[in-house]
Amino acid sequence: MGMDDGFRQIPGLLLAWYDVHKRRLPWRDGPSAYHVWVSEIMLQQTRVEAVIPYYERFLKALPDIKALASAPEEQLLKLWEGLGYYSRVRNMAKAARQVLEDYGGELPSEPVELCKLSGIGDYTAAAIASFAFGRKTPAVDGNLLRIFARLTDFAENIRTPAAKRQAAAFFNDIFPDDRPGDMNQALMDLGATVCLPGGAARCADCPLSAHCLAYAAGREALLPLMPVKKPRPVEERTVFVIRTADKVLVRKRPSKGLLAGLYEFPNEKGTFNKEDACTYCKNLGLTPVSVRLLPAAKHVFTHLEWHMTGFELYVAEASTAFTPISDLADSVPLPSAFAAYTGKVLQS
Ligand code: SF4
Missing domain, CATH: 3.90.79.10 (Nucleoside Triphosphate Pyrophosphohydrolase)
Structure with a gap:
């Protein structure tokens, strides 16, 4: 994909918007890698507002990787009760033990190393690497895929590995060197508050509207394209x-x-x-x-x-x-x- 020059304006516009509109969340502002990790795992299937009390309680009970590694399973499950998808917390405890054994008790800063830990995939690795270690790693989740599809008027199914690779390449290309963590946070906030799913995009309030191809074509409500889901049994x-x-x-x-x-x-x-x-x-x-x-x-x-x-x-x-x-x-x-x-x- 050739990069439209307008897209180069995106980081500047988005970071300026973020500085004014960012959501205050307890895991932002100079967080440790452990804090980012806990919050990102909780946020995988759960809304931000619901996560906050769990996050605070979890860190109070298990303030660091060592405490997590040695926590009894019943305590972990109790701390997770109500969040669902309990394998997440079991994987975290397993990963904490891996970190103690293989990484001297500190989470590694390289995404490839982070991905070796139980329960950490590309997205979480990129989030930890950028928020905690300032690495230039776009964290491609549903928000970033949706924003990518709309900015570029992407007319193919967004739920394929190829589409995900294109989105990652797009953001890699435009990501700034100086504030990559804030850039990820800004994209998440844009996806959560402005570039909303379905027909709910608030383009009139969007700092990127001048560079958005879907908006220019009036197609933002139709994107991203997704395969029809089968009903659940x-x-x-x-x-x-x-x-x-x-x-x-x-x-x-x-x-x-x-x-x-x-x-x-x-x-x-x-x-x-x-x-x-x-x-x-x-x-x-x-x-x-x-x-x-x-x-x-x-x-x-x-x-x-x-x-x-x-x-x-x-x-x-x-x-x-x-x-x-x-x-x-x-x-x-x-x-x-x-x-x-x-x-x-x-x-x-
Ligand atoms: S202009 Fe609309 S569709 Fe485009 S990025 Fe902004 S909110 Fe999303």
């Missing part, structure tokens, strides 16, 4: 909240697969009625004294949706497998898939 499940006044039955999920190693209320595929729910409870060797239908709930995973029916069953006596309800809030990592039912138990 839906799984009906029934969740059993089996309890006494102060204890509830939870079990640990298998160490592999969906929500690995987390805790859950017993649940089964299919939609049960009250009678079936009582039979289920009896089959566990417990005696239900009352049963109540709970509100239906839905949880969306990346490739799957759970549509849940819930029953609360009071039993005559708790077995040893039961957990004190007070522990649910403090130490048992129950994933957000069960949030609707966890909330019911904690309220009661």
Whole structure:
């Protein structure tokens, strides 16, 4: 792709805009590589506003790489509870141990070295290298792909490796030597607040509009081009909240697969009625004294949706497998898939 001279103006315009409009976020302003790493991993699947309290709590509990490397898994899962995609925090702990063993306890500054660490891909490596070490490495995520597609009026599918390479080459070409970290942050902020997805681009407020080919052609709402997504499969499940006044039955999920190693209320595929729910409870060797239908709930995973029916069953006596309800809030990592039912138990 030949570089349009107008594109060379982009860094100057964007950084001037960023200096005025930048979002104040706790991991900005001279962060350590560890801080950038934690924030970027949390931000992978989660909105900025939702991440902030998690980020602060995480750093308070685990202030450095050494603390992360030696944290027990239950603590990691508890700190991550509600963020979802728990393999992220497991990978971070693994990577922290790699850093202690192979890099003397300091995150490396080279993207190729960073990519050798568990859970760190091109994007996160580029973000750490540019924010913490001032490397000229564009961090190409969905925001940068969208901005690239619109600036260049890119008429092909953006979700291909070739398109990603072109976007990386485009930004590499225009990235400034002096503020590469701010340039990445500025592009992220532009993508999050101005060059919004779908038909929501705010081109009138955009510092780059004079150099944007899609805007000039009136095509910004049509870009980037993406393949049509298949709908997610839906799984009906029934969740059993089996309890006494102060204890509830939870079990640990298998160490592999969906929500690995987390805790859950017993649940089964299919939609049960009250009678079936009582039979289920009896089959566990417990005696239900009352049963109540709970509100239906839905949880969306990346490739799957759970549509849940819930029953609360009071039993005559708790077995040893039961957990004190007070522990649910403090130490048992129950994933957000069960949030609707966890909330019911904690309220009661
Ligand atoms: S002019 Fe519009 S489409 Fe182009 S970069 Fe700015 S906000 Fe995005």
